[in-house]
Amino acid sequence: MATPPAPFTPEQPLAPEQPAPAKKGSRILKKVGGVVLAIALALGVKLGLPYLTGDAPVHAKAGECVTVTGPDNDPKVDTTDCSSGKADLYKVVKVIDDTFDVNQCGAELSALAQQLESDKFVLCLEEVAAK
Known part of the structure; x- marks a missing residue:
């Protein structure tokens, strides 16, 4: 017959359970x-x-129409149907790649410099008359 374990006495501290050691890797x-x-x-x-x-930013192509909204320092450009009659509707006359030089569009066109990922470009825009 086995001897029962000694009864717990308050003087004996309980041994805290140790978590399994984690591997360094x-x-x-x-x-x-x-x-x-x-x-x-x-x-x-x-x-x-x-x-x-x-x-x-939208990298529109020449001949497409876009709407331009938002502040001048952060304009939002979206392509749209040229016959939509929306406010701020412009037709893209030409796109000049690899530059932010808006002066390349000339004085007769509006220009908007854009960047799409690493591509930088200028949209040369002509306002479409509202219907």
Whole structure:
């Protein structure tokens, strides 16, 4: 017959349970994974958010019509039907790539410098008369 364990007395402290020791490699892997996830999330927000919200610049082609809204320092350009009769409707006369020089459109046209990812360009615009 086995002897029963000694009864617990208040003078004996309870031994705290020790968690299993984590492997050093798994901690490093978790840290690296967290950093990679944070970078991926930041890039996704920076590059993807304008496209999800519709705030990305439009690289319109000559002959298309666009509406221009928003403040002068942050205009929003959207392509639209030329017969829509919308306010702020412009026809793209020409597109000048690889520049922000709005003076290349000449004095008779309105110009709008835009950047889409690494592409920079100027839209030379002619106002469409409202119907």
